[in-house]
Amino acid sequence: MTTTSSRIPGFYRLSLGERFEQVNQRVSLPEAARQHFANTGNLSVQTADSLVENVIGTFNLPLGIATNMVIDNEERLIPMVTEESSVIAAVCNAARQCRSSGGFVTSYSAPVMIAQVQLTQVPNPAFARLRILESIEQIRQICDATDPVLLKHGGGLQDIEVRQIDDMLVVHLLVDVRDAMGANAVNSMAEAVAPSLAEWSGGKAGLRILSNLADRRVARARAIWRIADIAVEGLSGEDVRDGMLSAYRFAALDPYRAATHNKGIMNGVSAIVLATGNDTRAVEAGAHAYAARHGSYSSLSHWECDADGNLCGSLELPMPVGLIGGATRLHPTARYSLDILGVSSAEQLARTIAAVGLAQNFAAMKALATTGIQKGHMALHAKNIAVMAGAEGEEIDAIASALVKGGKVRMDIAEQLLGELRATSERS
Ligand SMILES: CC(C)(COP(=O)([O-])OP(=O)([O-])OC[C@H]1O[C@@H](n2cnc3c(N)ncnc32)[C@H](O)[C@@H]1OP(=O)([O-])[O-])[C@@H](O)C(=O)NCCC(=O)NCCSC(=O)C[C@@](C)(O)CC(=O)[O-]
Numbered sequence: 001m002t003t004t005s006s007r008i009p010g011f012y013r014l015s016l017g018e019r020f021e022q023v024n025q026r027v028s029l030p031e032a033a034r035q036h037f038a039n040t041g042n043l044s045v046q047t048a049d050s051l052v053e054n055v056i057g058t059f060n061l062p063l064g065i066a067t068n069m070v071i072d073n074e075e076r077l078i079p080m081v082t083e084e085s086s087v088i089a090a091v092c093n094a095a096r097q098c099r100s101s102g103g104f105v106t107s108y109s110a111p112v113m114i115a116q117v118q119l120t121q122v123p124n125p126a127f128a129r130l131r132i133l134e135s136i137e138q139i140r141q142i143c144d145a146t147d148p149v150l151l152k153h154g155g156g157l158q159d160i161e162v163r164q165i166d167d168m169l170v171v172h173l174l175v176d177v178r179d180a181m182g183a184n185a186v187n188s189m190a191e192a193v194a195p196s197l198a199e200w201s202g203g204k205a206g207l208r209i210l211s212n213l214a215d216r217r218v219a220r221a222r223a224i225w226r227i228a229d230i231a232v233e234g235l236s237g238e239d240v241r242d243g244m245l246s247a248y249r250f251a252a253l254d255p256y257r258a259a260t261h262n263k264g265i266m267n268g269v270s271a272i273v274l275a276t277g278n279d280t281r282a283v284e285a286g287a288h289a290y291a292a293r294h295g296s297y298s299s300l301s302h303w304e305c306d307a308d309g310n311l312c313g314s315l316e317l318p319m320p321v322g323l324i325g326g327a328t329r330l331h332p333t334a335r336y337s338l339d340i341l342g343v344s345s346a347e348q349l350a351r352t353i354a355a356v357g358l359a360q361n362f363a364a365m366k367a368l369a370t371t372g373i374q375k376g377h378m379a380l381h382a383k384n385i386a387v388m389a390g391a392e393g394e395e396i397d398a399i400a401s402a403l404v405k406g407g408k409v410r411m412d413i414a415e416q417l418l419g420e421l422r423a424t425s426e427r428s
């Protein structure tokens with residue numbers, strides 16, 4: 001199920017309740033969702049206690065909705081969990097500017113994860129490699145027997161690879177994990193098959209664990225931003241495009257810049273991965289390893305100019321996310337996030353996340369290549385500073401606006417403004 005329109009102008013100016021109503025009108029959430037989102041303690045300590053160890057409480061983070069996204073001709077509202085101001089606004093902003101060209105087009109490889117089995121002390125590794133490759137049917141039987149449920153859903157072992165690394169052999173099990181993230185599924189397979197691999201190779205089984213460089217499970221997104229849609233005050237669309245292409249070149253050539261550029265992409269990616277209860281560390285490890293796959297660390301995204309002079313962005317990255325397993329089914333907010341997204345497969349989720357990453361990258365690069373990041377980011381960060389300075393209730397907006405108006409978003413100034421505001425209200 002997708003939403004009628006993700007374009008909700010001025011969504012951010014609405015109250016929390018009004019925003020919920022706007023989302024609910026579009027995606028029709030279950031009745032319990034209203035109460036759930038109004039209550040900040042929405043993960044019960046009992047559920048928390050079943051998720052991790054030694055629980056004494058829970059930790060809440062803001063969940064916001066990015067508007068304006070069109071992905072593969074479908075309007076989608078995007079739930080994002082982040083503690084960082086301007087991240088959600090940035091996605092709304094980027095998505096709005098590519099609606100006229102149709103939004104984002106996405107694709108996906110397949111839900112194939114890699115499990116590694118390390119074999120050490122193999123006397124004749126080249127010979128043993130072939131012996132293992134010949135045994136694929138036996139390997140398949142062992143792996144598939146460990147997870148009949150996965151097999152029933154159309155998943156299971158797809159193929160194997162055997163790599164010789166120095167004096168070790170490393171066997172890769174390529175497993176279709178369907179709608180799961182798949183770590184537990186493939187780890188169980190690796191552990192089950194390791195004794196046979198050790199026997200056939202004449203070596204010893206070492207580690208048996210998935211690889212987070214999930215390069216058989218990549219999600220891709222591309223979009224065109226038309227020149228006419230990206231101009232800003234004082235700069236033509238061509239100027240903005242050229243500034244962004246120069247920013248991209250910098251990220252493509254310099255790992256110091258690429259790390260920050262990719263962090264911007266992950267601002268969007270991790271926020272939706274977290275909102276859906278998926279494993280942020282697995283996705284982040286995979287993304288950064290993928291960014292370094294050609295030998296030196298570089299930009300995950302690519303930016304070019306098409307024949308009409310428009311700005312074309314594309315992004316490809318590993319996306320091991322699921323709708324089943326981990327916290328995805330256990331965390332109540334994760335379930336509602338999936339309702340809001342309207343995705344029904346891990347593939348759709350992965351493709352959506354790639355589109356959000358590309359949107360995030362566009363917004364950050366555009367800000368950097370034009371006004372600088374601080375103007376937009378600090379304007380939105382002003383509320384945090386106001387709260388840190390001690391502002392409460394209506395004081396928060398008043399202090400935040402005064403900070404933005406004054407052009408200096410600093411704690412000392414916020415404290416001073418708060419003192420003045422309180423003194424004025426005491427006098428009146
Ligand atoms: C912050 C903006 C969006 C302002 O951008 P703006 O052009 O001043 O905003 P605007 O008032 O013209 O509004 C444009 C649209 O932005 C959205 N928008 C505008 N304000 C809000 C808001 N309060 N809440 C929600 N959405 C908002 C909204 O969609 C709005 O359209 P509308 O729907 O109203 O027709 C822009 O400057 C921007 O996109 N900046 C990028 C911010 C960013 O990337 N933040 C991430 C943190 S910095 C970082 O960690 C990464 C970095 C930067 O280092 C990565 C890198 O180096 O590559």
Ligand SMILES: NC(=O)C1=CN([C@@H]2O[C@H](COP(=O)(O)OP(=O)(O)OC[C@H]3O[C@@H](n4cnc5c(N)ncnc54)[C@H](OP(=O)(O)O)[C@@H]3O)[C@@H](O)[C@H]2O)C=CC1
Pocket residue numbers: 147148149150153155177178179180181182183184185186187210212279281282322324325326327
């Ligand atoms: N390095 C890493 O990234 C590591 C990550 N992890 C963690 O592993 C967890 C994810 O593992 P994962 O294997 O996804 O979780 P689960 O084992 O919880 O769930 C996957 C299982 O769900 C069952 N299932 C039911 N329906 C489907 C379907 N349609 N598609 C696929 N499977 C289905 C399958 O069989 P069955 O019911 O028989 O189990 C499958 O094995 C996350 O919490 C992650 O943080 C763990 C170790 C390392």
